[in-house]
Amino acid sequence: MKSMLVSLCAVSMIAGSTFAQELVVNGGFETGDFTGWTQFGDTGSTGVDNTDDFFGIPAPQGVMAGYFGPSNAAGGIRQVLTANAGEQMTLTFQLALLDTENNGFSVVLDGVLLMSIVNGMEQPFTSYSFTVTLANSNPTLSFAFYNPPSYHLLDAVSATVPTPGAAAALSLAGMTAFRRRRR
DSSP states (O other): HHHHHHHHHHHHEEEHHSSEEEEEESTTTTTTTTTTTTEOOOTTTTTEEHHHHHHHHOSSSSSEEEOOOOOOOEEEEEEEEOOTTTTTTEEEEEEEEEOSOOOOEEEEEEEHHHEEEEEEEEEEEEEEEEEEOSSSOOEEEEEEEEEEEEEEEEEEEEEEOEEEETHHHHHHHHHHHHHHHHH
């Protein structure tokens, strides 16, 4: 019984740690810039900084976060992700709103609007998560912002898909645990 419990714990640890492939480059902005991302639209008052020093709000992941304060038109960042049509992707990120007047935010993945905020309430970093089945290969992930005269903060962007063979490996590990128990 003890052997089976140890085997099942090992299967659980393997399943939780090695069977998801991270697709986002520089999702925590720890490079200090937008490496891996393409900026678009109004990029004024937009950048990467230590949010604790700059805004008095600690970043949820690392020390850096992206800040977005375009005032003339919407602006944002996008990244093409390497994934296949039909794969199930999990997207997570942290978003903070620092003002409630005239702000706007949207996130689009694979051409589908996942979330939109217009004149949202001021909020600290808040976690968001979406799981979608991709219609197209190599989808684009876009975050768009509009927020005169203040800022949105973005951090901890992650998009994962199961690694190839994950289900087969998990099944094999489970069968091994079952066989050990029967002996």
